[in-house]
Amino acid sequence: MGLREDAAKLRQDIDDEQNVKLRIALFGQPGSGKSSLINQIVGQPVARTGVTTDTTVEAQVIAHEELLFVDLPGYGTSRFPPNEWMDRFRPEELDLFLCVFAGKFHEADTAFFKELRAAGRICLFVRNKLDDLWEDGRTTEELRAEIVADVERQIGAAEPVFFVSCRTREGLSELVDGIKDSLAPALRDKYARSAKAFTLAHLEAKKEACEKSVYKYAGLAAANGLNPVPGVNVGVDMSIMYKMFAEIRASYGLTDEKVNKLIPSLLPLGKRVLDYGTKEGIVLLLKKFAGKSASTAVGRFVPIVGQAIAAAAGFGMTLAAGKSYLGDCHELAQRMLEQELGIGRAT
């Protein structure tokens, strides 16, 4: 294939990747904490939460990066009988179901959870509000065992239960792992790129997933040599580069707001992430890597970007710039997480 075909295919790849969202549906009684759970999974307040009753019965759809959350506030009420729900939301188009509960099972929970399981859908059972789990004179372990037994009795099959608290963040890391493990391999990267990292291992998975995107973007930017880089005898597509950088930053959740609130020892790194994220910053970075050849490891890129692009003049430069930016974002996110987990290193 020639450069043009390779580029067209790559663009298609990138578009598909972005258009095909990972769809996660959350079921649960009003007040079971579905919105809070969404916010914890993505690490940003994307869903509206509150203690008062949400009176809408429309499904709330929340998009975050490559994730799409479908939150059903009024499920199982008279306005939303189960059968009608199944017709309207076509569960076969959803990738994963989180059955969220924060107390005993209501009739609608039993009916829905059973129906989903019977339909062969992947369901994870999440007992939210772990911090509320308390009973006079009994241990948390006893209470947990009782809940697991209750789920089995209501659903009619033994299911693992994830116990989480959005307030103390207990159990969230296990839930994130649980979601990842139950996804098809093709969807795992999507999830790793978009979900909040609760552990350093999550962060590594995120880096790996992001790296694949970097190859694609770098390839496309090099193939579309539209904008000559000043002082360098090759052109790249700056808008693609810009998109790549923005996507990397978003994957790590490094919003301006978060970066500006960093502790002093992390500020220089944070500032670098912000500066290199601008068009001027990207040009600087490209110039820094001008003349760098990708040919040494060309074999590894071919399956991702195609032979012609792997050999294109600007590819070494765009790839190195992308990887360098990914490295910076990763390091910053890692230091921030270490600080959050209380394992920060002295600087």
Next chain:
Amino acid sequence: MSAARQGPDKPGPAQTVLERNLKRLAGELAVIPRTRKTALLGQPGAGKSALLDALTERSCQPRPVVGQRTDATSWAEDPHAPLIHRCGGAVFVDAPGYGTAAHPSEAFFKLFPFRSFDRLIVLFKDKLHAADDRLLLGIARSGLTERTLLVRSFADGLAQEEREALRREWAARFAGPVVFYSARDRSGLPEIAAFIAAGDES
């Protein structure tokens, strides 16, 4: 007693065990004169049984069934399940959580003898559900608001501004008094006890 016992899988042809128990409750209450009668009503897991245990300092007979299990308190299986708890000179009914598969709210609301009680304590945790709204509306329409107390359980985690937002929301849906209660720190318990005892001359 055991002669009339039927297996849990075999309710009467026309009536379920739940319906029979609800009717039996009305009959049993009718023959208890001059005693303060209090019902604890609410969603499954709202903390009705635990509240009863706390109010009676674990001394009511029989003791309520507290647990994480759905339908821990069940009137849907045993047609002779104890329905009434006695403590000193008072009588309590610890209703099973309405809206579970075993206790659908329709049957429950239709047959529960609301008028037989001097005090109705409606508990809920998290948010007010459609079934709670139906119950509160029914209480208002029957003119029982004055003897009803709305209790938000698991309230220890609520911040002050959240409580105020909740009070504003409920004011539109229920005209009676509201108490925030926590089984963990026992806040709100004295107010509930006072509401139950108020004006009792028996």
